[in-house]
Amino acid sequence: MKKNLVLACLTIALTACKNDTKTNTPVVEEQVNVSEEFNKMLGDYYEEGLQLNPVQATFAGDNRYNDQFPNPLAQETVDKSKAYYKKYKEAVNKFNDSTLTDSEKMTKAILNWECDMNLEGFNFNQDYFPIDQMWSINLVAGQLASGASAQPFKTVEDYKNWLKRLEGYLAWMASAESKMQEGMQKGFVLPKSLIVKVIPQLEALTVEDLDQHLFYSPVKNFPESFSDEEKKELTVLYSKMVSERIIPAYKKLHDFMKTKYLPEGRTTSGIAGIPNGEDFYKYQIKKYTTTDMTAEEIHELGLAEVARISSEMEKIKEQVGYKGDLKSFFNHVRNKKELMPFKDPKEVIDNFNAIHDRMKPQIEKLFDVKPKTPFEVRRTEAFREKSASAEYNPGSLDGTRPGIFYTPIPDVTKYNVYSDESLFLHEAIPGHHYQISLTQESEILPQFRKTLWYSGYGEGWALYSESLGKELGLYTDPYQYFGMLGAEMHRAVRLVVDTGLHAKGWTREQAIQYSLDNEAESEAGITSEIERYMANPGQALSYKIGQLKIRELRAKAEKELGDKFDIRQFHNQVLETGCVPLALLENKINIWITASK
Template sequence: MKSINACFFAMLLIAGSCSSPKPTQPPGPNPAIDSLFEAYNQFKLRINPIEATKAGESEYNDKVANFIADDYQADLIENYTNFLEALSEYDSSMVSPSQWMSMQVMAWDCKIKREGLTNTIVTMASPIYNLPNFELMPILQIQSLHLYFSQLAGGQSVQPFNTVKDYDNWLKRIDAYLPFLDTCVVKMREGIATGIVPPKTLIKKTIPQLDGFINDPLSEHLYYAPIRQMPESFSSEEKERLASAYSDAIQNKLKPKYKELQDFLLNSYLSAGMETSGLGALPNGPETYNYLLRLHTTTNLTADEIHELGKSEVKRILAEMEKAKAATGFEGDMKAFFEHVRTSKSQMPYTEPEQVIASFNTIRTRVEARLVEVFDLKPKATFDVRRTEAFREASASAEYVPGSKDATRPGTFYVPIPDVTSYNKFSDEALFLHEAVPGHHYQLSLQQENADLPEFLHPESLGVFVEGWALYAESLGKELGLYEDPYQYFGMLSMEMHRAIRLVVDTGIHAKGWTREQAIQYSLDNEAESEASIIASIERYMATPGQAVSYKIGQLKIQELRKKAEATLGDKFSIREFHNQVLNSGSLPLVLLEKKINGWIEKIR
């Protein structure tokens, strides 16, 4: 892959250096920096083609990045370096304030991503989940490309299947995806040789995920779903051609490749898996985890600091839970109440998955009636509440997938319902606020619809901001007419506790030598989630070190800034304007968010 054209950078540098003396008024927009932003945006689309599809950029709908390949990573290092050199030619006197903020976000992104590429375990941020991928551990039971690619295949996600060209693009994308699977096996063999292999527990969970892709008959195969849903407008000749092409791709390309991958996992990889649970036991593991904490929190907090912060938050939330328990009339201790909530039939009333979805839509109606009281901004995009696909439902958490930037494709709030009779609803109000409104759907839709932001800031980006905002959104329930049921308020506290526990168990697993079983027991002792749910969560943290701590760190910073603004501004404080300030610049590293809110406070006071 070629790097950004050197002449283009030279042109930008010349344009940037031809500035007049420092103005006495804030400078206006600089077209040269906008050109650099656009170059960076095109670079990010090229390296993350599935993210480009997610953003509605159809040019990339037939491509897949083999992001664990050596040449791909060399290309990244070269380009991140070039972009940082170009940014260094500007200072705040040469661009508008909003451009300067975007430049600081871009510089942070380039620096942290380039640093990750020099690590022996971590590679670039994933083309899908904005998480680091592990070059030598590319196949895991959650948040891996092989799972997300199959999610696209069903025709109900971000991959379009509206035209004949769309159908042909997917066939090309399959052909581009197969080399990634080959490279995965090569890298995992290298991982075996160098002692960089995931825990056995995680490998065991990954192997059966491939069963359906290998064994399902063509008529029921996930990858054949688009053929079962072909538009009536297609000619009979096109329908026949596409059906034959999809059949060939499934039977002669995908099934053999997935079988090859599964055989390797079962016969070679599993026996090499770690008996320990965390990164700390791997070569360069402690350094890798420190990097991941900096990446995910956008701070320099150490593992020890985060661990202790988590324990203090667990203690605080437990005290609040005691009050919520008392409001329900339950007379036992907290552990007994956890068990009561986990097993109470009153909290598991459903017999059909559709009832779960309908309940979330009822919550939606209640929330939307009160939004205007705390928000000025409102996205154009809408969203659907949908059950998670069966092939990944057993290991999945609830999640939100944004719609298209032009709002023509709605966002999707996915709810896993593997067993509807055991589905516990006690935290559903908080879950809706987090994943949908005013959480992920609200924030991410506003971000990608914001015409004042450079295009590269429209995608999801920084988890500490995105997830921190969503967790903060859970705390707005009473202001939005929710949590009237003490069990639902306890559910909100339980979700907050879940995120506080993450600070303890994530650092425990990856920095303090905790076992999987220790982490599970700590969670069982301090929250009301079911044991099965807790096990899935702990295994997620094992697979994605550092990511889960971002929620609570981001939430605490937003709450801290709100309290500071309320205390400083008094009657001048507007909750709607505070939310505007948090949401109208895209995803920001916490240091930049704090700087922005402090500036707003000084301007208002």
């Protein structure tokens, strides 16, 4: 979407309606009719969206489409998606702004943004990269197959639904190979350093011992209510599916990646190494930051933030009495045995739960609205643990499935706790769990906005949440506060290395070295992070851009409102509209500040 159109949409969304002082019943009736029509259109948009992406419906807790997996690489699916966005862009713009409430104008602006960004995304041949080491569908399928994620396995029908869904997934696996072959011919190939990370992930699912196979897991966890006959029937069906379909499909894809795709992998690290890569990166920046910032502006901002946070880190180094330079202090923190106290993975989980308990007495000082959706901390599944970062998986829309904070623990003896408090604030409470759950539980947002995700807002909120630690009774240990600074530095470094990789010609090795020079993450962790940025350009920019905007808005509100500033009300204002482009959030807060004076 062009810049002037972005601004036009945002202006439309945030211009206050002139109050009609007349008590004119026909006008009121007309407004009700328009709202009903508008809401029906939004409902249709949401419902059709679920049919296009039934896996998203499953994650939202809507089980009507649990047996479906339309192949997103098939031309038919692509054509349907394009037609869907064009249809609803036209539909939403039939509504005149003068007939909409302020809330409806914001929704109209968001729907325009959604349609424009998704339609523009079809221009960049992303289908040629269907598989990577972190973001792709096969990893989501593995989570669902485990029986411990969003796909339900409570009834016989649930078990059979998954078998039907696997038919669609197998079609996707075949299409993925075809798309990669086509990409090889046209210059759209992953870097070799990413391909070598994908190969073991695929190989892990070629194991022939069914009891060890991830996709056989549901058979090992039948509900007690199943009869012996039902268990027997499903065991046969799953054995056949995994042995005769799943394992051969993974072997075929693994062999292709290893013998044909890997030799053709590109040696460049940044997305500029593919056709039209520079324009694609500009699109990714806009998509993930929801701003019109350039790569150069973001790079310079990153350098400035790295310098600022470094000076704060120096203070902690002096506080703990460390005499060496900051870079050697990173190594000191990485290798300090007292910060690696655990022998059993359960101790890591217990530590996060203890952090939660320490926060509870303070949380109401900052938040007077809390989510009803339950929350759990779990260890990341073994099949993806080595390449995974800590992450949050939302609960279902109805709150019956909890929000889950997943943490990878590939080697518990090397698990360093120094950043656990900031990590919990980001991924769990009040970070992603509060932000996403409150959005999903909202009684005023239209349904489609309850599952929207804008990284600039969502990751910005989570990083902002890390800065609340002292207010929540955490960061009393200087190493944990250093962990917060380290996490913030990590996001500042991202601004530098992501733009370095994709807009300035940096190599993977340059990006790794810059990170090692400026943050306390381990080399293995940094390497995984850099490869993550290589696989999804621009995503890593969203955290710091969003955090800085929210901090800027809080500082403005505190200054302008003085004694009238209520931190709980500020947080309500930020959270109540769910994920929105940052310009919409800024205008909303400005309106609130003016109204609160």
